Amino acid sequence: MQTEAQASPAEAVEAPPPAKVIPIQAQVLPAVWNDVAPFLQLALDRSCGERTLGSVVRELAEGQAYLWMAVRGGEVLGTLVARIVPWDAYQSCEVWLMSGDESSAWLDPMDEAISAWAREAGCIDIRCYTRKGMERLVKRFGYQPIYTVLRKNLDGR
Numbered sequence: 001m002q003t004e005a006q007a008s009p010a011e012a013v014e015a016p017p018p019a020k021v022i023p024i025q026a027q028v029l030p031a032v033w034n035d036v037a038p039f040l041q042l043a044l045d046r047s048c049g050e051r052t053l054g055s056v057v058r059e060l061a062e063g064q065a066y067l068w069m070a071v072r073g074g075e076v077l078g079t080l081v082a083r084i085v086p087w088d089a090y091q092s093c094e095v096w097l098m099s100g101d102e103s104s105a106w107l108d109p110m111d112e113a114i115s116a117w118a119r120e121a122g123c124i125d126i127r128c129y130t131r132k133g134m135e136r137l138v139k140r141f142g143y144q145p146i147y148t149v150l151r152k153n154l155d156g157r
Contacts, residue, residue, distance in 0.1 A: 019070035019077050019106035021113040026061050032076075033057075036069055039079040043099035046131060048151060056081065056097065065096075068113060070106030078106045082114060084121050093118035095128040103137055111141045 024032055041053055059065035060081070070078040078100020085092045093114065100106060118126050128134075128143055135143070 016105060017072060018109055019072040019102075021068055021070050021106065021109045023113070023117070024060075024067040024069060026063060029057070029060055029067070032069065035076040036067065036079045039069075039076065039099040040081065040097055043079075043097040046099075059083070066117075068110060070100060070110055072105060076100075077102050078110065080110055080114060082118075082126075084118075084123065085127075090125075091121065091123045093121065093123040093126040095126060095130075098128070098130065098134060107137060107141075111138070 024036070037053065040056055044051060044053060044056070056065070060067050065081050065083045068080045068082075069076050070080075079098070080095060081097035082093055082095045085094045095114065114126065126143070127146070128138060130138065135145075
């Protein structure tokens with residue numbers, strides 16, 4: 001029986017490097033749109049239909065929302081859309097779209113990037129609208145439930 005230290009080089013498996021998180025400025029959006037749109041649409045498809053891809057791109061283009069993408073080796077692994085919400089007493093960073101593949105490669109650097117941006121913008125917290133599956137993944141960063149949102153469907157959608 002071989003121990004890990006005795007494993008041959010052919011058997012050694014290196015973990016891929018973590019993804020790099022890049023904030024996307026509105027003027028650069030057209031250049032990356034084909035890479036990020038599928039991730040944004042996936043998140044929208046899992047929502048209750050409040051927004052469309054068109055409304056997301058409009059908010060990004062107008063500077064009402066901000067986009068980050070996680071990239072490794074030229075491949076987009078994940079996206080996040082956030083905005084700054086000015087409450088009466090303070091500001092919050094609100095994450096309202098997040099989607100991607102290989103979350104273990106990009107969640108850590110994404111949390112670091114969005115946290116630094118939110119602090120720089122004067123926010124005292126980050127609020128993340130998410131499904132239960134993503135909630136389990138981000139709890140380790142200190143996210144805790146603060147509200148429960150219930151929905152009663154009135155129009156059959």
